[in-house]
Amino acid sequence: MTRFHIRQLNKSVDKTSFDCGQPELNDYIRHYASQDVKRNVARVFIATPESAETQLAGFFTLSAGSIHCSELPEAFAKTLPRYPVPVAILGRLAVDVHFQGKGLGSILLTEACQRVAHASSTLAVIGIIVDAKDAAAEFYRHFGFTPLPGKPNKLLLPTTTFAPKTLIR
Ligand SMILES: CC(C)(COP(=O)(O)OP(=O)(O)OC[C@H]1O[C@@H](n2cnc3c(N)ncnc32)[C@H](O)[C@@H]1OP(=O)(O)O)[C@@H](O)C(=O)NCCC(=O)NCCS
Incomplete structure (x- = not known):
């Protein structure tokens, strides 16, 4: 079984041959992800096989x-104040076609939740929000994300469901 190394986006990784089957996501990682990192708009985490870094x-x-x-x-909502509340946004998540269906999507989602759990001990968020592509909404539901009312592709996973109490209390 392939083991993966997950870390922040760096210059040594080859972004040009990445293909997850969604042109918009391919384009994002190839051309825009590094800029988003530099501008503090997003943190980007990559997975590479341990045998091919x-x-x-x-x-x-x-x-x-x-x-x-x-x-x-x-x-x-009843448990929350009546003004905009902070969330973590899982903006994009994609797996190259060669690795799809082998558990990497689950590994990346787990890593994202762990990172948000740790971050939330310093910067409070009520949960993770994801704006899923049509074909992927089911993937997130599979892991306990629930659709927002009237928005089947915008889903939420509350912090209380994945962050240990010891970390946030
Ligand atoms: C959606 C995606 C991230 C899933 O990654 P993956 O590595 O193939 O997923 P995994 O192998 O970890 O699958 C984990 C589980 O989710 C299920 N699953 C995977 N893709 C799914 C989908 N599109 N719909 C429903 N369930 C899905 C699997 O059957 C598996 O179930 P199991 O735990 O019962 O075996 C990947 O297919 C992908 O990158 N797709 C194209 C880009 C995309 O749509 N990204 C999401 C944008 S918001």
Whole structure:
């Protein structure tokens, strides 16, 4: 089984041959991800096989954002103040076609949750929001993300479901 090294985007990785089957995501990692990092708009994390450290197998991005409680499921919104609340945004997550269906998407999603859990001990967020592509919304539901009311492709995973209490209390 392939083992992966996950770390921040760096210059040594080959972004040009990455293909996840979604041109928009391919284009993002090839041309825009580094700029977003430099401008502090997103942090970009990459996975490379331990045996081929320059081969890009997958990536995800994390940014800070906010959401108004009127967009959230009522039961959850009731527990929150009536003004925009902070969230982590999982902006993009993609796996190269050669590695899809082998568990790397799950590994990247778990890593994203762990990083948000740790970050949330310093910078509070109520959860992770993802704007999924049509074909991927089911992938996130599989891991417990729930769609926001009237927005089947915009999903939330509350911090309380993945961050240990010892980390955030
Ligand atoms: C969606 C994507 C990230 C999944 O990555 P992956 O490495 O293929 O996923 P995994 O092998 O870790 O699959 C984990 C589980 O999710 C399920 N799954 C994977 N892709 C799925 C999808 N599109 N819809 C529903 N379930 C999916 C798998 O069946 C697996 O289930 P299991 O745990 O019961 O075996 C990947 O297919 C991809 O990059 N697609 C193109 C880009 C994209 O759409 N990204 C999302 C943008 S928001």
